[in-house]
Amino acid sequence: MTTVIIEQRRRLRPSGGPDRVYRVVLRLAGAGVLLLMTLVGAFLFDKAADALGIAGWSFLTTEKWEPDSGNFGIAAVLTGTVLIAGVAIGIAVPLAIGMALYVSEYAPRGLRPALIGLVDLMAAVPSVVYGLWGFAFLQGHVIGLARWLATYLSWIPFFKVTGSDPRDPLATETVYTSSTFIAGMVVAMMIAPVICSIMREAFSQAPIGEREGAFALGATRWGMIRSVVLPFGRGGMIGGTMLGLGRALGETIAVYLIISPVFSIQPHILQNGANSVSALIALRYGEAGPVALSALMAAGVALFLMTLVVNFGAGIIVARSRSGAESEA
16 A cells, blocks of 8 residues: 555655746746856956056045046045935835735725835835935925924034024025035935835735734734734845845935035035935046046946845845744744
């Protein structure tokens, strides 16, 4: 009898051919992505070699951008890139978490498809549209908020504004325009739908058994979310945040339309004047000579490596978080 069962299992077992083909295709796709990234990195390093040879390590510490005179570096634009991305993440992540929880846990069933489609549509809007909206509409309406932050939170260095008294009603408002804060808000509106979509998918896959178990033990809806949904979706939350951070670091046209470029480290996010690596490349590429073009490629190398570090860090954090492995219920 045992022999018959074993023979039946052997006959029912798949031949393995389709599975083998599938594994080979996946490995080739993964190898193709790695090869493409390697080629992009090699191209950038090759084009940036002349500028890096001229600037040396001072390329990372110099604030000025004068390639023709040999005095150039990315200290200012790299700092601006990090600050803009930090402001964007600080605004987008809480907004995305709230949106994702409402869509997956609180919204009526009949309304969910419309909300999901609306969020996905926001993610598909071109960045130039967000940039124009931020320049023509948001900038004029956020000056009051920027002035309020500068008035009551100026004891925090990032919210300090030099050269103007925020309590003076006659002080010029142009000091609050074209700032890191406004650029970060626009980028936040761009990345929030992407982060929300990833978090929503993670939240919606929380086990129904653990949800019902939490309710059976007397938990409220928020208690169930806190003890089951959020722990299960931790990996999705981290992955979505890191994906949004990667996009925020590389955003170009929206930032380019809003900021007033400066080539000095500007830590005051509410004050006029900001810059980023991607905006620098967009601004100077058309007029760049051989040395300047190589310097821009070197700036691209720095942005490329920064994005790789963020993505690899996200992968490590997500792997360690073991999303869905356990909950607190």
